[in-house]
Amino acid sequence: MHKRRAADLAQHRVEELRDSYGPPTQHRWTPRQSSTYETAVRAWRDLDRDARTAMAEYVKEEGGRSRHKIEANVRKAVQDEDQGS
DSSP states (O other): OHHHHHHHHHHHHHHHHHHHHOOTTTSOOOHHHHHHHHHHHHHHHHHHHHHHHHHHHHHHHHOSSOHHHHHHHHHHHHHHHHHHO
């Protein structure tokens, strides 16, 4: 659950940067903006990969339960915890 939350937060950061800087094809970003954005994208990609790997391992351990249902339960748990904080 923590890995999924970290990946979701990283994705949110990428979206914030994109909204702040404007679409890269329509605006000329500074070198610093490009570097910041690329670093955020790499972090998101790495965290998402780690979350997907952990999910795959968890699904294997659960055996017999549907991956879709397990993923939905994890996402709901993350949302519920985020709303409670």
